[in-house]
Structure formats: C-alpha cells, structure tokens
Amino acid sequence: MTDRSDDYALALDRASWHARNWLAGLDSRPVGPRLGIDELGATFGGPLSLDGENPADVIDELATGAEPGLMAIGSGRFFGWVMGGTLPAGLAADWLVSAWDQNAGMRTPMPATSAIEESAARWLLALLGLPSGADVGFVTGATMANFTGLAAARFSVLDRVGWDVGTQGLCGAPRIHVLVGAERHDTVDAALRYLGLGRPVAVAADAQGRIRVDALTAALDGIPGGEPIIVCLQAGNLHSGAFDPFTAAVAAAHRRNAWVHVDGAFGLWAAASPGMHFLAQGLADADSWATDAHKTLNVPYDCGVAVVRDARAMRATFGLQTSYLPSEADGPGNPFERVPELSRRARGVPVWAVLRSLGRAGVAGLVDRLCATARSLATGIDGIEGAEVLNQVVYTQVCIAFGDDRRTAAVTAALLAAGTVWMSGSRWQGRAVLRISVSNWATDDEDVRRSVEAVRTALSDVMTSEVVMSD
Numbered sequence: 001m002t003d004r005s006d007d008y009a010l011a012l013d014r015a016s017w018h019a020r021n022w023l024a025g026l027d028s029r030p031v032g033p034r035l036g037i038d039e040l041g042a043t044f045g046g047p048l049s050l051d052g053e054n055p056a057d058v059i060d061e062l063a064t065g066a067e068p069g070l071m072a073i074g075s076g077r078f079f080g081w082v083m084g085g086t087l088p089a090g091l092a093a094d095w096l097v098s099a100w101d102q103n104a105g106m107r108t109p110m111p112a113t114s115a116i117e118e119s120a121a122r123w124l125l126a127l128l129g130l131p132s133g134a135d136v137g138f139v140t141g142a143t144m145a146n147f148t149g150l151a152a153a154r155f156s157v158l159d160r161v162g163w164d165v166g167t168q169g170l171c172g173a174p175r176i177h178v179l180v181g182a183e184r185h186d187t188v189d190a191a192l193r194y195l196g197l198g199r200p201v202a203v204a205a206d207a208q209g210r211i212r213v214d215a216l217t218a219a220l221d222g223i224p225g226g227e228p229i230i231v232c233l234q235a236g237n238l239h240s241g242a243f244d245p246f247t248a249a250v251a252a253a254h255r256r257n258a259w260v261h262v263d264g265a266f267g268l269w270a271a272a273s274p275g276m277h278f279l280a281q282g283l284a285d286a287d288s289w290a291t292d293a294h295k296t297l298n299v300p301y302d303c304g305v306a307v308v309r310d311a312r313a314m315r316a317t318f319g320l321q322t323s324y325l326p327s328e329a330d331g332p333g334n335p336f337e338r339v340p341e342l343s344r345r346a347r348g349v350p351v352w353a354v355l356r357s358l359g360r361a362g363v364a365g366l367v368d369r370l371c372a373t374a375r376s377l378a379t380g381i382d383g384i385e386g387a388e389v390l391n392q393v394v395y396t397q398v399c400i401a402f403g404d405d406r407r408t409a410a411v412t413a414a415l416l417a418a419g420t421v422w423m424s425g426s427r428w429q430g431r432a433v434l435r436i437s438v439s440n441w442a443t444d445d446e447d448v449r450r451s452v453e454a455v456r457t458a459l460s461d462v463m464t465s466e467v468v469m470s471d
C-alpha cells in the first residue's frame with residue numbers, strides 16, 4: 001500500500017506542471033478556445049468507469065483534455081466582459097486554501113483562516129476608504145455581494161418602520177421602493193428578485209450611463225413620506241466605466257432616510273488610487289457596497305466582497321443561532337454571519353496574499369495602470385480611420401463602433417477569429433459596440449500595440465470584403 005502523502009505529491013506535481021505550462025503559454029497561444037463545447041463534451045463525456053482511475057492520471061487527462069477548450073483570460077490581450085487575471089500570490093494562496101481545506105464559516109475552530117480573512121477585511125476597508133467598523137463578508141462574486149448588501153438593506157428599511165422581516169417575512173410587509181439607475185448591472189435586478197423585492201424603478205441616466213440626480217430627486221419626491229426606500233448606485237458602468245455622482249445622489253437619498261447600496265464590482269477600486277479617487281468621491285457615505293476581488297484585484301475565481309456599514313443589519317440578516325456551532329456573540333462574530341452560506345472555502349485568503357504582495361502603493365499602481373492602458377487602447381483605436389470611441393474613457397472600459405451595427409458586428413467577429421485579442425461585442429445606447437475592459441494586471445505596452453494592430457487589421461479586412469461583395 002502506498003503512503004497517502006505520495007498520492008498527494010504525485011497528483012499535485014502533475015497539477016503544478018500543467019499549471020505552469022498553461023501560464024507559460026498564455027502569451028503565445030490564441031486567446032480564444034480552439035475547440036467548442038460539443039468537442040469538449042465528447043472528450044469528457046464518456047461513461048464513468050467502475051473502478052476509477054489513478055489520481056495523477058486523472059489530472060493528466062483533465063489538463064490535456066481541457067487545454068484546447070480554455071479561454072486565455074490570463075493573457076494580456078484578453079479584454080472580454082469584465083474579467084481579471086490572477087496575480088501569482090493569489091493563485092498560489094488559492095492552492096493552499098484547497099490544501100488546508102478549512103471550513104471558513106467558523107471563527108474559533110478555524111483560527112488561522114479567520115485571522116487572515118479578518119486582516120484582509122481591515123486592509124480592504126482602509127484601501128477603499130470605507131468605514132472601519134463596517135462588516136465584511138467574502139462571497140462568491142459581486143452578484144452575491146449585491147444580494148448580501150441588499151438583504152441587509154431590506155432588513156434595515158423595514159426595521160425602521162417596525163417590521164421584522166426575519167420573523168414576519170415579506171407577506172403583508174410595508175412596500176419597499178427600490179430605485180436604481182437606468183444602466184445598473186443586471187445582477188442588481190437579479191439580487192432584488194432573489195430577495196422578493198420585484199422589479200425596481202429605473203431612474204434616468206445621462207449619456208455616460210450615470211444616474212441623473214435631478215431624476216433621482218424627482219423619483220424620491222414622488223414617494224410618500226415615511227415609506228421604506230432603497231437606492232442602488234453604481235461605481236463603474238459596464239460599458240462606459242462611468243461612476244454615479246455619489247455625493248449628490250447619496251445626500252438626496254439620505255434626506256429621505258433611504259438605504260444606499262453601491263454596486264462597485266470593478267469600480268470600487270478607484271477609491272484605492274490617489275489618482276483615480278475623484279471618481280469615487282462621496283461613495284463612502286453609502287450604507288452598503290459590493291465589489292469583486294476576482295476582477296480588478298486579480299485574485300482567482302470566485303471571490304467577491306460585501307461590505308455593510310451597520311453590522312447589526314448584517315448579523316440580523318445572516319446570523320444563525322444553533323446548538324452545535326460555536327457562538328461568537330461577544331466578539332466580531334462568525335464569518336457565516338456575514339454571508340448567505342454556512343460552509344465555504346477561505347476565499348479571503350488569496351485577497352490577503354495579493355494585498356500583502358502588492359502593498360498599498362501596488363494596489364494603487366495596479367488601478368492606475370489598468371486605467372492608463374484603457375486610455376492608450378482608446379487613443380490607438382480612435383486613431384484608426386473608421387473606428388470611433390463612443391464613451392469618455394474615465395476608467396477601464398472602452399466602447400467602440402465601426403460605422404453601422406452590421407460593420408461593428410463583422411469587425412468583432414473578424415477580431416475573435418484572428419485570435420490575437422479577445423474583446424466582447426455588446427449593445428450600448430441602441431448601438432452595436434465592441435467593448436474593451438482592461439482588468440488584467442499582465443497587460444503591457446506590447447499587448448496594447450498588438451491589440452490596436454489587430455483591430456486595424458480586422459477593420460481593414462472587413463472593409464475589403466465589403467468592397468469585394470459590392471463589386
């Protein structure tokens with residue numbers, strides 16, 4: 001019989017070897033996957049054997065089979081959706097999290113991961129300029145961070161009118177008015193739906209997608225006095241990167257005793273940079289915040305952060321009183337009292353590792369570099385005859401059109417087929433757009449140069465084929 005530690009060593013060595021190969025190849029392979037889901041389904045879809053396989057062989061089979069179907073999100077020329085890469089300290093720490101296999105929901109029985117996450121939480125609050133006494137929960141992503149913040153909001157605004165949603169539920173509860181910007185992220189709507197709050201009222205946005213304070217004030221004025229209100233604001237518009245005018249919007253909402261939640265999935269990080277902080281001005285006056293660590297901070301999936309100013313609202317919403325779990329009533333509470341799950345991996349540990357490896361200046365530098373790269377790409381692409389940058393590039397997002405929708409779609413398809421870059425198509429303000437999100441720490445000047453050239457080539461190929469077709 002083999003030693004159990006040998007089984008681990010063999011499987012981990014294989015995984016490490018495959019991981020290094022993958023990372024080393026990121027710069028030279030096509031950014032997109034070479035095979036589609038049907039081919040990969042055939043690779044992995046055979047019958048389950050009766051007796052199983054050797055763990056190290058399983059890892060070989062997995063890595064070899066997956067490689068042609070992987071998206072090179074870690075490539076410096078991946079600009080799709082809003083997806084960060086992975087910094088070395090974050091990736092390696094994430095491996096340790098799996099090896100340690102702690103149940104990070106409990107504080108005292110798992111003191112190491114709890115201490116690490118509590119420290120990461122304090123660092124995050126300080127970096128993002130949020131209240132030092134706020135409660136922090138490590139969730140799977142900004143969708144669940146929005147859910148967490150809005151769940152605390154639901155508790156709190158009902159509590160203020162004497163309704164305990166925890167015991168009385170929502171049936172027969174006073175109606176909660178939820179106001180959102182017209183260009184909020186769809187996961188805000190999803191979170192509201194999970195919470196039984198229905199469809200929110202959309203408040204008009206300006207040309208960059210920022211909520212209009214005059215429209216917000218008018219909507220607030222239309223709500224009878226004393227009724228519960230939640231206002232959702234946004235730091236970082238998916239298309240333009242724009243930030244809501246927090247100072248005025250939060251003040252307007254708070255005048256009506258509303259709870260203000262900020263979806264800052266990738267934008268909250270502007271607050272960590274002295275150079276970009278102006279975008280986040282006034283944001284710290286809100287009541288809850290959602291962000292991702294797997295986007296701008298470049299830790300591996302899945303890691304989001306929910307921050308709630310009022311720890312009581314957080315605990316009232318997510319706390320559990322049981323006979324078998326240790327109570328932490330006198331201390332900072334159990335981690336499971338700050339997220340909508342009991343058992344979970346210690347996903348705050350890679351956050352600690354990345355923050356520790358970057359330092360305060362490194363985090364600011366990361367944010368600054370992503371923004372500078374977006375500006376360089378915008379300038380380079382705007383200089384191409386026939387390409388037009390549609391947004392004010394204030395942060396990490398760039399939206400481009402190439403004449404009409406049909407041509408923009410054709411250029412997007414040509415670009416993806418060529419494989420040098422990955423930028424995703426979308427629609428913004430009634431137009432087809434090619435959308436760039438600079439979210440990867442690894443993108444450098446050479447990636448920018450190659451990406452601008454790839455766009456130039458794709459556009460020129462499309463225009464040539466248009467001429468051929470019209471001949």
Ligand SMILES: *Cc1c(COP(=O)(O)O)cnc(C)c1O
Pocket residue numbers: 082140141142143144185187236237238263264265266292304
């Ligand atoms: C990505 C994103 C979300 C959702 O985050 P997930 O990590 O995918 O759950 C929410 N809001 C904004 C603005 C985003 O960019």
